[in-house]
Amino acid sequence: MAVIRPDNVRQARILRLLRDDGPRSRAELGDAVELSRSRLAVELERLDHLGLVETAGLAASRGGRRSSIVQIARQTRFLGIDIGATSIDIAVTDGELRVLSHVAEPLDTRQGPEVVIGIALQLVGKLRADDVSPGFVGAAAGVPGPVRFREGVPVSPPLMPGWNHFPVRETFAAELGCPVLVDNDVNIMALGEKHAGIAKSVDDFLFVKIGTGIGCGIVVGGEVYRGISGSAGDIGHIRVDDNGPICTCGNAGCLEAFFGGAALARDAVAAARAGASEELARLLARSGTLTAADVAAASTAGDPVAVGMIRDGGRRVGQVLAGLVSFFNPGLIVIGGGVAGIGHALLAEIRGAVYSRSLPLATGNMPIVLSELGDRAGVIGAARLSSDHVFSAR
Numbered sequence: 001m002a003v004i005r006p007d008n009v010r011q012a013r014i015l016r017l018l019r020d021d022g023p024r025s026r027a028e029l030g031d032a033v034e035l036s037r038s039r040l041a042v043e044l045e046r047l048d049h050l051g052l053v054e055t056a057g058l059a060a061s062r063g064g065r066r067s068s069i070v071q072i073a074r075q076t077r078f079l080g081i082d083i084g085a086t087s088i089d090i091a092v093t094d095g096e097l098r099v100l101s102h103v104a105e106p107l108d109t110r111q112g113p114e115v116v117i118g119i120a121l122q123l124v125g126k127l128r129a130d131d132v133s134p135g136f137v138g139a140a141a142g143v144p145g146p147v148r149f150r151e152g153v154p155v156s157p158p159l160m161p162g163w164n165h166f167p168v169r170e171t172f173a174a175e176l177g178c179p180v181l182v183d184n185d186v187n188i189m190a191l192g193e194k195h196a197g198i199a200k201s202v203d204d205f206l207f208v209k210i211g212t213g214i215g216c217g218i219v220v221g222g223e224v225y226r227g228i229s230g231s232a233g234d235i236g237h238i239r240v241d242d243n244g245p246i247c248t249c250g251n252a253g254c255l256e257a258f259f260g261g262a263a264l265a266r267d268a269v270a271a272a273r274a275g276a277s278e279e280l281a282r283l284l285a286r287s288g289t290l291t292a293a294d295v296a297a298a299s300t301a302g303d304p305v306a307v308g309m310i311r312d313g314g315r316r317v318g319q320v321l322a323g324l325v326s327f328f329n330p331g332l333i334v335i336g337g338g339v340a341g342i343g344h345a346l347l348a349e350i351r352g353a354v355y356s357r358s359l360p361l362a363t364g365n366m367p368i369v370l371s372e373l374g375d376r377a378g379v380i381g382a383a384r385l386s387s388d389h390v391f392s393a394r
């Protein structure tokens with residue numbers, strides 16, 4: 001496997017700076033990374049030799065000799081893979097993590113790792129066919145379950161039967177021929193928000209994904225906090241009611257059992273069948289199934305049952321978040337994932353619950369907002385995770 005990484009921390013710092021801020025003149029770069037002109041020249045020569053940076057013309061004069069512009073090599077490619085419980089998103093980015101191409105398809109992770117990874121690799125093949133670049137310098141994949149980060153294997157993921165201890169990272173790495181990292185999907189989405197989303201200028205925040213399941217990415221000092229074994233932020237399995245419904249994890253009354261996408265669909269179908277909601281019954285008759293999006297549509301149409309489901313769910317999520325706010329004191333909470341598509345009705349409930357249950361000092365300057373990256377958060381975050389790894393000293 002061709003592994004291209006910088007030799008030392010100075011080179012790593014140069015690469016991260018060029019990734020985050022774009023092309024810079026040599027003079028500016030030297031100032032930013034605090035290297036002498038000769039030291040910088042040595043490090044850049046090495047990075048150029050590795051094929052990671054290149055020169056792109058001359059900068060405007062600052063007085064004296066004009067300085068050349070340095071940028072991440074245009075051919076640099078990262079691959080971001082975001083496997084959700086019911087969909088997959090894959091994107092190829094350049095070295096500044098701009099999305100060059102992106103595919104998304106519905107997919108059921110319960111088909112097992114061989115099938116799902118096979119589909120992922122097929123989609124990668126399609127994207128690669130359209131690209132001029134020779135290959136990826138790195139890749140990362142997010143999966144919707146707990147991951148032992150160091151080994152890149154899922155551990156007893158409730159939404160992914162058959163994936164327990166499957167060597168996801170090794171399998172992808174063998175096929176892609178580049179370094180691969182595997183993480184929980186919520187963590188990569190949080191990184192995406194940090195890199196290109198609404199959390200760009202915030203170093204301490206929570207990203208809450210409400211998809212089929214519910215999880216929380218914890219960003220501390222600009223880095224994802226994963227805990228000792230990788231399960232930090234698994235808030236979907238916090239118990240909110242002793243007498244609640246049975247959860248996919250086997251316990252009862254988990255937050256996710258009340259209000260993930262799967263729980264919403266279950267409750268919506270039950271309401272439609274029981275004759276409680278004409279609107280949901282109509283939508284069920286039309287497509288034979290109901291999703292969180294149908295509940296959103298019914299709610300927008302004024303259906304009281306759908307409105308009630310969103311209200312109750314938002315309140316329960318808010319109740320858990322209020323606890324997290326007291327504990328963590330974040331600067332921002334970003335809500336994303338498929339169910340977040342319900343939008344402002346849900347956001348209003350969550351805000352109401354959090355603001356009324358937290359101390360003013362914690363919430364005085366803490367916005368709760370919807371993700372603006374949508375389904376791109378995961379793939380951009382995966383590319384960011386991979387680039388943090390590749391752009392670090394070996």
Ligand SMILES: [Zn+2]
Pocket residue numbers: 236237247248249250251254256257
């Ligand atoms: Zn649970």
